[in-house]
Amino acid sequence: MRYALSLLALVAGLATAAQQVATITGQVRDELGQPLPGANVVLDGTRTGTACDAQGRFSLEVPAGDSIIVRISFTGMEAQEHRLMLRPGTIHRLEARLKFTTLNVVDIHTDRADREQGLVRIDPRLTKFSPTPRGGVEALLAGQLGVTFRSELGSGYNVRGG
Numbered sequence: 545m546r547y548a549l550s551l552l553a554l555v556a557g558l559a560t561a562a563q564q565v566a567t568i569t570g571q572v573r574d575e576l577g578q579p580l581p582g583a584n585v586v587l588d589g590t591r592t593g594t595a596c597d598a599q600g601r602f603s604l605e606v607p608a609g610d611s612i613i614v615r616i617s618f619t620g621m622e623a624q625e626h627r628l629m630l631r632p633g634t635i636h637r638l639e640a641r642l643k644f645t646t647l648n649v650v651d652i653h654t655d656r657a658d659r660e661q662g663l664v665r666i667d668p669r670l671t672k673f674s675p676t677p678r679g680g681v682e683a684l685l686a687g688q689l690g691v692t693f694r695s696e697l698g699s700g701y702n703v704r705g706g
Contacts, residue, residue, distance in 0.1 A: 564607065564608055564609065564632050565605045565606065565607060565608055565632065565633075566605070566606055566607075566608040566630035566631065566632060566633065566634045566635070566636060567603060567604070567605050567606070567634070567635045567636070568585075568602075568603070568604045568605075568606055568614060568628070568630075568635075568636050568638050569601070569602065569603045569604075569635060569636070569637055569638070570585075570601070570602060570637055570638035570639050570640065571596075571599070571600045571601050571602070571639055571640075572585070572596050572600045572602065572616055572618065572640045572642065573600055573639075573640070573641050573642070574618075574621065574641065574642055574643075574644065575641055575642070575643050575644060577641075579596070579598075579599050579600025579601075580596060580600045580618045580621070580642065581596055581597060581598045581599070581600055582595050582596060582618070583595065583596040583600060583602075583616060583617065583618040583621075583642070584596075584615075584616070584617045584618065585602045585604055585614065585615075585616050586614070586615045586616075586617075587604070587606055587612055587613075587614060587615075588612070588613035588614065588615045588625065589613070592604070592606070606628075606630065608630050608631055608632035608633070608634070609629075609630075609631070609632060610629070611627060611628075611629045612627070612628055612629070612630075613625050613626070613627050613628075614626045614628060614638065616640045616642065617642075618642055620644065620645060621642035621643060621644060621645060622642060622643045622644075622645050623642075624640055624642060626638060626640075
């Protein structure tokens with residue numbers, strides 16, 4: 545008897561908890577009417593959210609009876625926020641059209657001194673070097689800033705920035 549009453553209380557509690565949610569469904573499009581697959585639909589202030597499918601459709605269960613803010617966003621678009629208050633068990637349809645955002649134009653100015661700042665000049669007197677077992681251009685470049693050799697036995701080398 546005690547077991548039956550406990551089970552009845554558990555089932556009644558689950559039924560009450562199941563009724564405390566509402567569902568938001570809809571579609572997210574851009575201002576040209578094209579669906580936005582992968583757009584984010586998030587319940588603001590929580591970790592509850594979903595991403596739109598390939599046709600821009602979504603479905604999200606949210607708590608009912610409280611005022612909520614649903615935030616819809618997509619990269620390169622202006623986000624939208626919708627304030628809703630839904631009754632338990634309701635299904636609310638939400639259609640969103642996001643507007644494109646434009647970036648401001650940025651001018652970049654430089655002069656020749658700025659472009660040459662990263663260059664390292666090799667002293668012409670270094671061309672008069674004594675022969676070494678490595679010989680050739682590798683010996684000339686050895687020890688210069690930005691030059692590394694791959695192997696002692698090979699003649700391969702890397703020049704940073706070159």
